[in-house]
Amino acid sequence: MDVVVVGGGATGLAAAYLLRQNGVDVTVLEASSQPGGLLSTFEVGEGARLEYFYHHFFTHDAEINWLLGELGLEDKAIFRPTTMGMMRDGEIYPFDGPGDVLTFGAMSVPARLRFGMSAAMLTYLPGFEDDEETPALEWFRRWAGKEATETIWEPMMDVKFGDAAGQIPIAWMAGRLRQRARSRDGTEEKLGYLKGSLQVLVDRLVEVLREEGVEVRCDAPVEQLIRSDGRVVGVETPEEVMEADAVLSTIPTPILSGLVEEIDDGYASSLRDIEYMGAICTILSMEESLSPVYWLNVADPGYSFGGVIEQTHLIPLEEYGGRHLAYLSRYVRHDHPLWSKDNEALLSQQLGELERLFGRDVKPLLNDHWIFRGRFAAPITGLKFSEKIPSYDTPIPGLYMAAMPHVYPDERSTNNSIRIAAAAVEAMGLDSGFVPEGTSLASSYG
Incomplete structure (x- = not known):
């Protein structure tokens, strides 16, 4: 059996391994110059x-x-x-x-x-993770109260979903809180990371795949799906046509919609109905920490x-x-003014905001900075979102898919990318039980 995996991010690489x-x-065909997708890294020095x-x-x-052990x-x-x-008031x-x-004095x-x-x-009572009809903010007003x-909840939801915050179901929030609670031992939360960054995982996974005969090709965007007798039998890149018994797409659903539009317009439309938030991360290299x-x-x-996520409070x-x-993070729609704002203007604005936030000028502390934007960072998981999640x-015929919507009602993560990759492999009639x-x-839906 020959399979082409479209997309060399965490899901695509994990699926190729399975x-x-x-x-x-x-x-594996990856459109960019390096595999990894949202796990991609850059050098911060030395x-x-x-x-x-x-x-x-x-x-x-x-x-x-498990995968770290395998590798x-x-x-x-x-x-x-x-x-x-x-940070409040x-x-x-x-x-x-x-x-x-x-002891939270702001309330x-x-x-x-x-x-x-x-x-x-x-966090602890059953049933909320299945409630997709009750808006989270509506539920909070009833049970947590207006104050x-x-x-807390309105500012947090606004940062995550913008003007769609009022349509996010309580199921998503329950999944989010349970994910965090399971990482705690009492009040202490331990988080994991890899020495050398997650680039270590990507590099080792690609190395093992190639050792086992898997081709991982970069700068290889898929421009068209090839069909014969109504079935997908391969893909076309700018360089060649590749035949396959099946194609597994792990790219964002809006991009997949463009590949299937001429084949099944109704299916393409359903994929376009899934909206995404973009992410903007400004990374600051500084002489001192911003907060404790x-x-x-x-x-x-x-x-x-x-x-404000300070990486050096996790890794020495x-x-x-x-x-x-430190990361300064924000989710925005693609038509938000911040999305298209010039990088230098955005940095100047944020340095001013940090001075207001912490009461000190951080510009003298700054060694370097980088700004990255991810267009498809997280789907907008509105009410009854499970009804929008496409099948694996x-x-x-011949086309399978696994993408970020399958992570719902949990939050996107490298771990969940592996989980939905396993679900897609199972949908292809193969074994992922190991x-x-x-x-x-x-992977609860789809």
């Missing part, structure tokens, strides 16, 4: 590498821990305790557990109690970023030549 374990002949977009994994992520990378995994904070509050909620005591109770309900919703916490949520209005700064590294086995299934809710 297909090869089934004895399948595999070719050979150290960092992801364009922040990454970590959890202690309970069975799939990625002989167990000794590269690092699990460290991390901290979370909430110009003050940083610790936000790591129930005790911090009770009244009754609001703190209702916030804690409602968060515990979503807690306006102080790893993940700082910015709940105050008027900022172009919603999170010695790994980066003594530099302090598409209506076009991949352990963790507690993730990903």
Whole structure:
């Protein structure tokens, strides 16, 4: 059996590995100049590498821990305790557990109690992960109350989904909270990372694939699907036509829609109905840390970023030549003014916002900066989103797909990319039972 995997990101590479374990002949086609997709990295100095977009994994992520073992990378995994904070009314509050909620001075005591109770309900009571009809913010107003919703949940949801925040179901929020709760031991949360960055995983996976006879080709965008007798029998790139018994697409659904439009317009339309948020990450290399916490949520209005994630509170700064590294993150639609804003103008704006946020001028601390944009960073998982999630086995014979919508109601992650890759391989009639299934809710639909 010959399979072409379209897309060399985490899902595509994991699927290629699983297909090869089934004895399948595999070719991976990646449009960009390097494999990895959202795991792609760049050099921050002295050979150290960092992801364009922040990454970590959890202690309970069975799939990625399994793959690291398969590739002989167990000794590269690092699990460290991390901290979370909430910036509200110009003050940083610790936000790591129930005790911090009770002392969260930006809300009244009754609001703190209702916030804690409602968060515990979503995290531990069954059923909420299946409720796709109740908007999360509506549910929070009812159970957490107006004060807690306006102080915490509305700013957080706005940063993640913009003007679609009011349509995100409570199922998504329940999945998100449960994912984080499983990584905690009491109030301490440990997060995982790889020594040398996730580039180590990508490089080793590509190396093993090639050793096992899998072709991984970069700069090879698929321009057309080839059909015969109504079945997909290959793909066309700018260089050649490749025949295959099946094609597995792991590219974003809006891009796949363009490839299938002339074959099945109705299916293409259903793929276009899935909207995505883009991500903007500004990465700062500095002489000093910005705050004492790893993940700082910015709940105050008027900022172009919603999170300050300090990588060097997860991985020691010695790994980066003594530099302090921080991400400023924001999700936006592609028509948002920030999406097309000039990089230098955006940096100037954000440095001014950081001065307002922390009460000090950070420009003298800055060594370097980088700004990255990811067009298809996260699908907008609106009400009844499961009804929009396409099947792994598409209506076009010979064509299969696995993409970010399949991660719902969980959150996108490298671990969940492996999980949905396994589900796609199973949909192709092959064995993926050797991949352990963790507690993730990903691949529940499709």
